[in-house]
Amino acid sequence: xxxxxxxxxxxxxxxxxARRVRAETPLAPSITNTVTINFVANxxxxxxxxxxxxxxxxxxxxxxxxxxxxxxxxxxxxxFYAETLPATARELHALRKNWVLDPVGIGMGxxxxxxxxxxxxxxxxxxxxxxxxxxxxxxxxxxxxxxxAASRVKGVDSHDSVEDxxxxxxxxxxxxxxxxAVSGAADLVTDGxxxxxxPGGSDRLGLVTGGGCSxxxxxxxxxxxxxxxxxxxxxxxxxxxxxxxxxxxxxxxGAFQPRFLDELHQASPAxxxxxxxxxxxxx
Amino acid sequence: xxxxxxxxxxxxxxxxxARRVRAETPLAPSITNTVTINFVANxxxxxxxxxxxxxxxxxxxxxxxxxxxxxxxxxxxxxFYAETLPATARELHALRKNWVLDPVGIGMGxxxxxxxxxxxxxxxxxxxxxxxxxxxxxxxxxxxxxxxAASRVKGVDSHDSVEDxxxxxxxxxxxxxxxxAVSGAADLVTDGxxxxxxPGGSDRLGLVTGGGCSxxxxxxxxxxxxxxxxxxxxxxxxxxxxxxxxxxxxxxxGAFQPRFLDELHQASPAxxxxxxxxxxxxx
Amino acid sequence: xxxxxxxxxxxxxxxxxARRVRAETPLAPSITNTVTINFVANxxxxxxxxxxxxxxxxxxxxxxxxxxxxxxxxxxxxxFYAETLPATARELHALRKNWVLDPVGIGMGxxxxxxxxxxxxxxxxxxxxxxxxxxxxxxxxxxxxxxxAASRVKGVDSHDSVEDxxxxxxxxxxxxxxxxAVSGAADLVTDGxxxxxxPGGSDRLGLVTGGGCSxxxxxxxxxxxxxxxxxxxxxxxxxxxxxxxxxxxxxxxGAFQPRFLDELHQASPAxxxxxxxxxxxxx
Numbered sequence: 001x002x003x004x005x006x007x008x009x010x011x012x013x014x015x016x017x018a019r020r021v022r023a024e025t026p027l028a029p030s031i032t033n034t035v036t037i038n039f040v041a042n043x044x045x046x047x048x049x050x051x052x053x054x055x056x057x058x059x060x061x062x063x064x065x066x067x068x069x070x071x072x073x074x075x076x077x078x079x080f081y082a083e084t085l086p087a088t089a090r091e092l093h094a095l096r097k098n099w100v101l102d103p104v105g106i107g108m109g110x111x112x113x114x115x116x117x118x119x120x121x122x123x124x125x126x127x128x129x130x131x132x133x134x135x136x137x138x139x140x141x142x143x144x145x146x147x148x149a150a151s152r153v154k155g156v157d158s159h160d161s162v163e164d165x166x167x168x169x170x171x172x173x174x175x176x177x178x179x180x181a182v183s184g185a186a187d188l189v190t191d192g193x194x195x196x197x198x199p200g201g202s203d204r205l206g207l208v209t210g211g212g213c214s215x216x217x218x219x220x221x222x223x224x225x226x227x228x229x230x231x232x233x234x235x236x237x238x239x240x241x242x243x244x245x246x247x248x249x250x251x252x253x254g255a256f257q258p259r260f261l262d263e264l265h266q267a268s269p270a271x272x273x274x275x276x277x278x279x280x281x282x283x
Numbered sequence: 284x285x286x287x288x289x290x291x292x293x294x295x296x297x298x299x300x301a302r303r304v305r306a307e308t309p310l311a312p313s314i315t316n317t318v319t320i321n322f323v324a325n326x327x328x329x330x331x332x333x334x335x336x337x338x339x340x341x342x343x344x345x346x347x348x349x350x351x352x353x354x355x356x357x358x359x360x361x362x363f364y365a366e367t368l369p370a371t372a373r374e375l376h377a378l379r380k381n382w383v384l385d386p387v388g389i390g391m392g393x394x395x396x397x398x399x400x401x402x403x404x405x406x407x408x409x410x411x412x413x414x415x416x417x418x419x420x421x422x423x424x425x426x427x428x429x430x431x432a433a434s435r436v437k438g439v440d441s442h443d444s445v446e447d448x449x450x451x452x453x454x455x456x457x458x459x460x461x462x463x464a465v466s467g468a469a470d471l472v473t474d475g476x477x478x479x480x481x482p483g484g485s486d487r488l489g490l491v492t493g494g495g496c497s498x499x500x501x502x503x504x505x506x507x508x509x510x511x512x513x514x515x516x517x518x519x520x521x522x523x524x525x526x527x528x529x530x531x532x533x534x535x536x537g538a539f540q541p542r543f544l545d546e547l548h549q550a551s552p553a554x555x556x557x558x559x560x561x562x563x564x565x566x
Numbered sequence: 567x568x569x570x571x572x573x574x575x576x577x578x579x580x581x582x583x584a585r586r587v588r589a590e591t592p593l594a595p596s597i598t599n600t601v602t603i604n605f606v607a608n609x610x611x612x613x614x615x616x617x618x619x620x621x622x623x624x625x626x627x628x629x630x631x632x633x634x635x636x637x638x639x640x641x642x643x644x645x646f647y648a649e650t651l652p653a654t655a656r657e658l659h660a661l662r663k664n665w666v667l668d669p670v671g672i673g674m675g676x677x678x679x680x681x682x683x684x685x686x687x688x689x690x691x692x693x694x695x696x697x698x699x700x701x702x703x704x705x706x707x708x709x710x711x712x713x714x715a716a717s718r719v720k721g722v723d724s725h726d727s728v729e730d731x732x733x734x735x736x737x738x739x740x741x742x743x744x745x746x747a748v749s750g751a752a753d754l755v756t757d758g759x760x761x762x763x764x765p766g767g768s769d770r771l772g773l774v775t776g777g778g779c780s781x782x783x784x785x786x787x788x789x790x791x792x793x794x795x796x797x798x799x800x801x802x803x804x805x806x807x808x809x810x811x812x813x814x815x816x817x818x819x820g821a822f823q824p825r826f827l828d829e830l831h832q833a834s835p836a837x838x839x840x841x842x843x844x845x846x847x848x849x
Contacts, residue, residue: 058392541820
């Protein structure tokens with residue numbers, strides 16, 4: 001495969017996705033944690049989308065129908081999520097709609113683990129997470145990542161590197177037929193055929209709670225108008241751009257967050273598509 | 284009716300309400316959604332009130348007793364709201380206390396719809412919503428708005444204009460004996476006899492989640508010290524003033540929100556009462 | 567006791583605690599209210615710690631095991647807290663781990679009151695609250711504060727002064743064997759033997775919802791690396807320092823909050839330990 005051609009094609013997809021978001025203000029409802037729910041909604045609005053958050057089973061199903069795509073974040077679990085989350089995922093799967101899963105907290109809690117295990121049958125077109133989480137998810141689903149059992153167990157550890165997570169990310173993307181985005185110093189986005197590294201962004205985002213959560217929500221906005229790979233890549237590039245600019249303009253985490261929202265709002269499709277991205281063909 | 288005299292009288296009521304809020308720091312507890320709950324509380328504090336948020340049935344009833352007025356926002360529904368919300372509304376009704384309803388999400392969800400239908404018997408002295416929501420609420424309650432069934436069905440659509448919503452707003456206000464505030468390019472506030480249009484404000488507020496939710500909370504603060512019409516009008520004028528000033532001073536949604544809170548905090552009773560308001564007698 | 571020596575020793579403990587937090591980024595999970603949960607997490611990150619919020623019983627227990635210390639805030643109660651909170655407190659007690667209780671809302675609600683009463687048997691190593699709340703907690707636990715029943719009843723009133731709360735704070739600290747921090751114009755921190763008054767801070771913090779809640783969360787971060795008295799004192803000094811600096815740099819509550827987070831982030835161990843503190847021996 002011609003990597004320069006591939007990169008050009010990816011940049012065109014990213015720019016097109018960003019243009020469509022700005023033109024269509026797509027609705028991407030969320031079932032997400034209470035810690036960062038406000039930041040998720042504000043990031044979705046700033047990025048050009050529309051937000052709506054629900055908890056109840058019948059509302060999850062209604063939102064699966066109403067939204068262009070949906071976002072499920074496993075942060076703060078309520079008892080009735082045992083019903084809400086599978087019902088919503090089944091509806092999305094039946095409607096063949098895009099949705100984004102953030103498996104935060106994987107490894108802890110009976111409801112979270114049984115819901116995440118069940119998602120194997122109606123797999124999320126996009127998973128957004130960190131390195132340890134995708135390794136744990138691939139292990140939970142019993143996917144072949146070419147690793148021994150011993151190394152899989154490392155998945156509950158948070159010291160895995162993005163490169164260590166590549167086999168798991170590829171395996172999950174191949175299982176879902178969608179894309180996986182792994183956050184790290186250089187982010188990784190893959191659809192199981194192509195692996196794209198996106199360096200950039202800022203450590204400052206890690207000092208604000210919800211950097212990853214809100215990225216998942218913005219990915220869902222993009223997934224309402226683009227295929228999983230383009231959506232995951234575009235949102236990743238947007239976040240790296242906005243984080244770099246906001247970090248350069250501020251000196252602490254408090255000032256960073258509002259500035260970051262302003263930079264999400266102001267980023268142009270061309271600017272997003274010009275961010276560093278290094279595609280390779282998956283082994 | 285002499286409209287100039289009416290306008291003067293309304294302005295005096297608005298200024299008096301704003302003075303009393305600053306002097307008394309009234310407590311207006313809320314049962315409100317998790318997305319914007321922090322913004323609601325901070326807006327209530329910045330506007331001069333006091334905030335307290337609860338979920339449980341016995342705490343809703345306790346807060347109905349403790350607060351000067353109360354705020355119910357139908358955003359993120361929990362299963363036990365089927366008990367909390369009717370119990371709280373019954374207590375408020377029995378105590379003849381002011382409260383503000385934001386029927387956000389009307390049209391979706393079994394619990395939300397049955398609770399909203401039940402509120403007809405203990406109607407909220409103030410409803411704060413958008414045009415489509417008040418049309419849907421009037422339809423849900425079977426109120427006569429002089430419209431055909433076909434046009435009522437339009438109520439679940441978000442493209443209704445504030446003017447289209449006037450008959451529904453008047454009908455709901457006459458049913459409750461209180462006031463209705465409909466947000467839009469020019470906001471509409473009515474008690475069923477007088478309809479006041481309030482132009483102004485800023486589109487920027489729409490880029491921050493919770494502009495409407497927090498307005499409802501501030502209206503409850505005002506309703507603790509003023510009658511429904513004056514409270515709805517005063518909070519509307521305060522929001523238009525603060526939004527205009529914050530928009531003029533900032534260039535994006537991230538910087539807008541903290542500035543907006545500062546402008547809520549700094550607005551003077553005279554400044555609030557001097558905002559544009561155009562009263563008419565209802566047909 | 568030589569009070570100058572005591573003060574020097576306390577300052578060294580505070581500085582050491584602050585250094586260890588910066589060096590170790592301790593995890594202090596929370597079960598806390600939805601109103602200020604985002605501010606709690608961001609304050610914990612800004613102060614140098616790590617945050618994780620949960621609601622479910624099995625996750626409370628898992629977090630008691632995983633965290634260096636834990637924070638329980640009684641703000642917005644969910645029905646299943648009747649199980650989550652006692653189970654978590656029992657696990658913390660069995661593990662002899664530090665945790666911080668904020669008994670906000672004491673006096674209201676069946677679940678809150680029965681959970682708080684039950685905490686007497688597994689007492690929180692740190693209680694952070696206002697004057698009325700600690701008086702109410704000492705009364706709920708039936709502790710001897712040398713007061714008549716009549717004056718104890720005053721505990722549900724919010725007009726108690728920090729000095730009025732001293733006997734209750736000392737009684738609770740002696741019961742728990744830990745520390746109590748009472749917020750006020752001059753904050754009071756005591757372990758039942760020493761009572762330290764910490765003047766300073768800013769009224770501005772009271773115009774932002776969650777000043778007290780987030781202080782409790784930051785106290786838990788410190789309690790992961792220090793004993794209860796040093797942790798309570800260090801977090802109190804940090805808050806007074808950051809609030810003073812943020813108030814001096816801003817003119818309203820909206821701008822204050824992000825600046826306050828920046829000041830939390832920037833405060834040095836030496837600066838925290840140099841804040842005013844006046845120790846006395848308890849009677």
